[in-house]
Amino acid sequence: xxxxxxxxxxxxxxxxxxxxxxxxxxxxxxxxxxxxxxxxxxxxxxxxxxxxxxxxxxxxxxxxxxxxxxxxxxxxxxxxxxxxxxxxxxxxxxxxxxxxxxxxxxxxxxxxxxxxxxxxxxxxxx
Amino acid sequence: xxxxxxxxxxxxxxxxxxxxxxxxxxxxxxxxxxxxxxxxxxxxxxxxxxxxxxxxxxxxxxxxxxxxxxxxxxxxxxxxxxxxxxxxxxxxxxxxxxxxxxxxxxxxx
Numbered sequence: 001x002x003x004x005x006x007x008x009x010x011x012x013x014x015x016x017x018x019x020x021x022x023x024x025x026x027x028x029x030x031x032x033x034x035x036x037x038x039x040x041x042x043x044x045x046x047x048x049x050x051x052x053x054x055x056x057x058x059x060x061x062x063x064x065x066x067x068x069x070x071x072x073x074x075x076x077x078x079x080x081x082x083x084x085x086x087x088x089x090x091x092x093x094x095x096x097x098x099x100x101x102x103x104x105x106x107x108x109x110x111x112x113x114x115x116x117x118x119x120x121x122x123x124x125x126x
Numbered sequence: 127x128x129x130x131x132x133x134x135x136x137x138x139x140x141x142x143x144x145x146x147x148x149x150x151x152x153x154x155x156x157x158x159x160x161x162x163x164x165x166x167x168x169x170x171x172x173x174x175x176x177x178x179x180x181x182x183x184x185x186x187x188x189x190x191x192x193x194x195x196x197x198x199x200x201x202x203x204x205x206x207x208x209x210x211x212x213x214x215x216x217x218x219x220x221x222x223x224x225x226x227x228x229x230x231x232x233x234x235x
Contacts, residue, residue, distance in 0.1 A: 035224075045163075045171065045214055047224035061222050095170055102176065109177040111218030112161035116170035 002026035002115060004096050009120030016086050016124070022079040022096030022117055030054070030074035033099040035113060036081050038092035048094070049081065064090075086124045093119040128153050128219050132227035138235040145202040147230045149215035154195050159218035162191055162200045165229075166211045174213075175200065202232075210234050 008020040022034070036048040049060045049070040058070050069082040079096050100114030129152040139145055149160070157178040163171040173182040175191035178198060188203040202209055215227040 044228050045165075045216075045226040047222060047226070050223070059223060100173065100176060100182075102180070107158065107177070109158055109180065111159045111224070112173060112176040112216065113163075113171070114173045114176075114182060116172070118170050 004098065004115060004117035006094065006096055006117045006120040009094065009122045011123045011125065012086055013126050014087060014124055017082070017084045018086065018122060020081040020083065020094055020096075020120060020122070022081075024077045024079070024098075027098075027115075029072075029077040032101075034070075034072060034079045035097045035099060036070060036079075037095045037097050037113065037116075038090075039095070039119070040089075040092045043092075046092075050099070051079070083122070086122075088124050091122060091124045093121050095119045127222065128155065128217060128225055130215050130217060130225055130227035132213075132215060132230045134230060135228075136231045136233060138233050139205055140235045141205050141207055143205050145200075145205055145209070145232055147200040147202075147213055147232070149193075149198040149200070149227050151196045151198075151217060153219075155198075155217045155219060157194050160191075160193070160198050161216045163214045163216065164209075164211045165214065171214065205232075207234075 006022045012018050035050045051058045051070045055072050067085045071080045096117045097113035098115040100112045101110045131150045133148045160178040162175040165171040179191045190201045192199050212229045212231050214229050
């Protein structure tokens with residue numbers, strides 16, 4: 001079955017750290033760009049970070065730049081998000097998502113998210 | 127920064143009716159980079175439409191997307207009970223690279 005499964009969420013104090021994992025199965029993980037997207041309780045979706053298929057290029061939303069680090073281990077089919085200096089406003093469900101790609105005879109489409117995990121909740125509170 | 131504004135915030139309709147959801151961008155968006163998602167309570171989002179008008183795998187043909195430039199629309203031709211959910215549009219562009227609209231809640235009237 002094609003799926004993504006996140007883990008590693010929990011309760012952490014402000015200023016603390018947490019590492020999230022996302023394990024992929026059912027597809028060739030090493031060929032896909034991967035993302036983290038978060039959703040605060042009762043709020044909308046916010047993109048967090050992206051990593052290229054070989055891990056060579058990463059990019060972050062301004063709100064997490066310098067505090068979060070995305071990485072991957074293609075041998076383990078696993079995506080990671082290291083979160084440091086956590087703040088109350090980082091409280092959210094964190095989803096890992098696969099970047100889709102589709103090419104027809106005339107066009108190629110990317111930059112959308114075609115597979116999502118069920119998410120893991122991170123709560124930052126004292 | 128491109129801001130996506132979805133309207134209405136809440137749409138109340140009955141099964142069998144037609145739903146029209148709007149997504150307006152603060153700047154022009156490439157149609158290739160406009161997508162729509164459905165999210166039900168407690169679940170992850172599900173991709174419906176990419177490239178503004180292409181249905182994702184397994185999405186029923188009652189869902190359709192259209193638009194260009196700054197105005198995009200998701201239409202559900204005849205609502206089924208399982209279609210009541212929150213819908214988000216999403217674009218790829220300049221900083222931030224990926225942005226979502228605030229969502230439209232489609233509720234049963």
